[in-house]
Every structure is written in structure tokens, then in C-alpha cells.
Amino acid sequence: MITDKGEAxxxxxSHDIQQQCGAVNKxxxxxxxxxxxxxxxxxxxxxxxxxxxxxxxxxxxxxxxALKGKAKxxxxxxxxxxxxxxxxxxxxxxx
Numbered sequence: 001m002i003t004d005k006g007e008a009x010x011x012x013x014s015h016d017i018q019q020q021c022g023a024v025n026k027x028x029x030x031x032x033x034x035x036x037x038x039x040x041x042x043x044x045x046x047x048x049x050x051x052x053x054x055x056x057x058x059x060x061x062x063x064x065x066a067l068k069g070k071a072k073x074x075x076x077x078x079x080x081x082x083x084x085x086x087x088x089x090x091x092x093x094x095x
Contacts, residue, residue: 024053
């Protein structure tokens with residue numbers, strides 16, 4: 001989670017609660033974030049939180065490839081096309 005100055009106080013409170021519940025995470029300042037993850041644009045970041053234990057990861061390209069392969073196994077046919085526009089319809093679920 002990355003936050004700006006307005007949300008930093010809430011993040012500190014959340015971090016304390018997470019620590020009390022056994023989460024293993026670390027708060028990073030903007031400078032710490034830049035040092036640890038130089039590829040992240042940290043402009044405007046006041047505080048960041050990163051899990052340091054028990055975290056997983058996902059390779060989105062591999063997942064998409066696997067899902068597409070399984071769909072083809074079920075004889076799904078993929079077609080190419082060009083999007084030429086969108087129509088937006090507002091739906092309200094309020095009762």
C-alpha cells in the first residue's frame with residue numbers, strides 16, 4: 001500500500017494493528033522506497049507498507065497464457081479485431 005501525506009496517519013494506525021495481529025511488514029519512507037524499488041515512481045509518496053514474510057507473487061503473463069491454453073483445450077476460438085468505440089451505460093443497483 002502506498003499513500004500520500006493525507007493518508008499517512010491512517011496507515012500508521014493500520015500498521016500498528018497489523019503488527020499486533022502478527023503480520024510481518026515494514027513501513028518505508030519515500031527515500032527507503034526509492035532505494036529498495038528503484039523502478040517505482042515514488043513521486044508524491046509519503047509512506048509505503050511492504051510485507052516481508054509469507055507474501056506470494058503472481059506472474060500475470062504466465063497466468064494469462066495458462067488460462068488461454070486451457071480455453072483452447074476446450075476448443076475456444078480466439079478472433080482478432082479492432083475496437084472502434086465504446087458506449088457507456090450507467091447502471092444503478094441502489095434500492
